[in-house]
Amino acid sequence: MGFLHLEQVSKFYGEFAAVCDFDLEIEKGEFISLLGPSGCGKTTTLQMIAGLVTPTSGKIALDGRDITQEKPAKRGLGVVFQSYALFPHMTVAQNVAFGLEMRKIARSERDKQVAEILSLVRLTPLADRYPREMSGGQRQRVAIARALVIKPPVLLLDEPLSNLDAKLREEMQFELRRIQRVVGITTIMVTHDQAEALSISDRVVVMEGGKITQVDQPYSLYEHPKNNFISSFVGKSNFLAARAVNETSGVSLIVDNTDLKIPSTKNYPDGELCLSVRPEKICLTAPAEGMLQGSISSRYFLGNQWLLSVTTPAGEISVSVANLGAPPPLEGEITGLSWKIEECRIMAAEQEVIVQS
Ligand SMILES: Nc1ncnc2c1ncn2[C@@H]1O[C@H](COP(=O)(O)OP(=O)(O)OP(=O)(O)O)[C@@H](O)[C@H]1O
Ligand SMILES: [Mg+2]
Structure with missing residues (x-):
């Protein structure tokens, strides 16, 4: 069984299936992208993993433990949403330290861990800046640092790069992959950008109308799409x-x-x-x-x-x-x-x- 296992997971809103029979095993340390057009159920899937949306049916297991009914805080997953919602009145270091404070980690240990993670995302010189004093890409890295500092078992990213300009977005894709490799954290990223999914993922999950249509390594997906929708959506x-x-x-x-x-x-x-x-x-x-x-x-x-x-x-x-x-x-x-x-x-x-x- 994979590290994170989604078994026949569905989410219905009334009669409408936002996600239908989502079946996937994710190995520890894998970088998975959920790729598909708007409304295909990517965010809903991610939120079910995070515990923010309860599945109508199916089971989610993390490291062999059934977490389907667990509260988000108990799951302790790192989540970065598109808006990345940094606290505007806190500096970079304070934003990153927040999750450790909530966990009652002692000050000296907290400082050490914040310093480590800021170095990892290359933000050490900006530790005392406020979010408004930083670029989009820098804020993005703060959001990732804040999610990583609590050492979550899984990192969930919902369109994390979508409001960056094209060049910065490309740089951040590789930066994200570098950080993920260093930490070795199992990561699931939602995107509707096929180039982004292909360039940084170990495997890509293509979704259409709430269902998985293909799961493959980027190269296989591109060269061997299973249907016409995928060959026109991926490339x-x-x-x-x-x-x-x-x-x-x-x-x-x-x-x-x-x-x-x-x-x-x-x-x-x-x-x-x-x-x-x-x-x-x-x-x-x-x-x-x-x-x-x-x-x-x-x-x-x-x-x-x-x-x-x-x-x-x-x-x-x-x-x-x-x-x-x-x-x-x-x-x-x-x-x-x-x-x-x-x-x-x-x-x-x-x-x-x-x-x-
Ligand atoms: N609370 C809700 N009530 C009813 N329908 C919902 C609700 N949340 C989502 N949906 C519907 O479920 C479907 C999947 O939504 P979801 O947000 O997962 O799509 P997405 O793939 O993330 O799309 P996007 O790329 O636009 O963010 C959509 O048709 C959406 O309208
Ligand atoms: Mg979405």
Whole structure:
């Protein structure tokens, strides 16, 4: 059994299932992200772990102990919410010391622990500042220090970086991961930012409509999404309509409205199929050499890459091209598109299957 075990946990508000049959085992020291669109039940799940929301059914166990009915204070988990709610009238050191005071830790021991944790989050020089005198990222680190100082068994973070600007947010992601590694604390972070979830988690839990749709390591999730929702939510994907035809030489896939025929050795379900291929897996070629041909309808410069939109008979296709310094093709130019067959995924077009890991 994992260190933290959620077993068939559900939360109903009347008839509405905010979270439904959430089943997950988390190992000690793991960094888990809960990823999903707004309203999919991420915060509700986190609050059930924290003890702030009572599950309608199911069981939550921490280190083998059933905590489903325990009060939040007894669980003693570290929680950081989006607003991070620091006490404005207290300095950084006082904010961090607060949880230790509540636990009646002696002054000298308290000072020692606060100093240790401030050093860990690199805030020692700012110990006597007030929250209003600090940047968003610094306040964020105070909130994390305050949650960590009580040495909780689990750290729960609800969109902790969402009100930081893009650059600071990226820095803080790695900072968060560094701190988590040093302390070795089991961490569950809620986010709706897929890049954030992929970059710092050991495993990502994708949720949709209150249910888990996939649990995987970031790389596997990106390369082997279990359905179309996940492949478009985690990274970007192009979806091409296709169908399988049986020929004497074997099965081939034919992409709708094109001559593109892809030989295959696999069996496919009858009916409409969907071929999904990521923008960065597609290469530009000379027009005659591509699997498909199209004209470039728009191009956006993203710094390290160009994002091109190409109009083809199979539909509009996004292609991302690394910026190696050379100018990209112009809008209106005809180009060929090519990709390796093993780098595209083929699913039934109407696939809405929710597969539980
Ligand atoms: N107290 C409540 N009463 C009724 N419905 C609720 C309550 N709390 C949450 N919900 C509903 O449960 C669903 C899940 O809410 P939750 O806050 O967990 O979503 P979330 O994934 O955290 O979304 P976001 O990314 O917007 O924060 C939502 O549809 C929400 O409206
Ligand atoms: Mg939320």
